[in-house]
Amino acid sequence: MQIGELASATTTKVTTIRFYEEIGLLRRPARTASGRRTYGLSDVDRLNFIRNSRRLGFSIDEIRSLLALADQPERDCSEATDIASRHLADVEERLRQLGALRDELASMSAAGCCAKTMAECRVIQAIARPVA
Amino acid sequence: MQIGELASATTTKVTTIRFYEEIGLLRRPARTASGRRTYGLSDVDRLNFIRNSRRLGFSIDEIRSLLALADQPERDCSEATDIASRHLADVEERLRQLGALRDELASMSAAGCCAKTMAECRVIQAIARPVA
DNA sequence: ACCCCTTTCTACAGCCACTAGAGGATTTAG
DNA sequence: CTAAATCCTCTAGTGGCTGTAGAAAGGGGT
Numbered sequence: 001m002q003i004g005e006l007a008s009a010t011t012t013k014v015t016t017i018r019f020y021e022e023i024g025l026l027r028r029p030a031r032t033a034s035g036r037r038t039y040g041l042s043d044v045d046r047l048n049f050i051r052n053s054r055r056l057g058f059s060i061d062e063i064r065s066l067l068a069l070a071d072q073p074e075r076d077c078s079e080a081t082d083i084a085s086r087h088l089a090d091v092e093e094r095l096r097q098l099g100a101l102r103d104e105l106a107s108m109s110a111a112g113c114c115a116k117t118m119a120e121c122r123v124i125q126a127i128a129r130p131v132a
Numbered sequence: 133m134q135i136g137e138l139a140s141a142t143t144t145k146v147t148t149i150r151f152y153e154e155i156g157l158l159r160r161p162a163r164t165a166s167g168r169r170t171y172g173l174s175d176v177d178r179l180n181f182i183r184n185s186r187r188l189g190f191s192i193d194e195i196r197s198l199l200a201l202a203d204q205p206e207r208d209c210s211e212a213t214d215i216a217s218r219h220l221a222d223v224e225e226r227l228r229q230l231g232a233l234r235d236e237l238a239s240m241s242a243a244g245c246c247a248k249t250m251a252e253c254r255v256i257q258a259i260a261r262p263v264a
Numbered sequence: 265a266c267c268c269c270t271t272t273c274t275a276c277a278g279c280c281a282c283t284a285g286a287g288g289a290t291t292t293a294g
Numbered sequence: 295c296t297a298a299a300t301c302c303t304c305t306a307g308t309g310g311c312t313g314t315a316g317a318a319a320g321g322g323g324t
Contacts, residue, residue: 054281066256070256076250117209118201118207118212123212128184148311
């Protein structure tokens, strides 16, 4: 399998695959005589794992750890679950902050600014107000 | 007022102020004989506006537009409210996506992974599953 | 006058996770 | 045989800063 096929099998861009190789997330594959990368089914699995992790918001470093752990099947899996639950806590925190932000923006918009001039625009005034 | 005082008056880092000047968000200030930047109260206002906008998640480009509009007091303010409501819609969209992500992560964690080996770690398996 | 510490200056590199483009080689289809 | 697609390497750009190096200037105490 060449890089393009791997890309479409995993809905990844070709450049991204080469990038993952460069930063060491994917192993350097064998090459054809002319220098083209060749991949196997295990590479599809590994790349799918990486893409799913990214979709779930794991950082490259977290993925590196998860992959390293997954490569040691006999090992205790508590480290992996730790990474995941820490990530969940992060997401919940961001969710709370974003919710607060939404409320702030929504109340700004709700104040309304019915076709007046910039000089008395309430939205601008709301932004300009120092942090409460 | 020198740059350090402006920084502490707006809880901004000195380097960030210089960065905002470089990208044109803040005007180039007057300098002392020895080349130090000097600021006035209007710079405090402008920088506070910028910092509040960032805190609300507006991009630098959006802030540039908002500032340009705010500088024309007689102008109709519909453009400014448009920027704000578009931003609110963006935030709500991200909020939805992040909520879905949290649910996915939470159900992963809920599956539990009680001290087993990596080989049968459910979290790892959940991540590896192709996109449903 | 001297010393030292802090602030300020410029200019540049680094962060994250890619993405895009130049410019060339090779492969495949018609 | 040619044209299009795919591949290669290398470099630079994105956003929003942050951090560093090395130098100059300012202020306070002895």
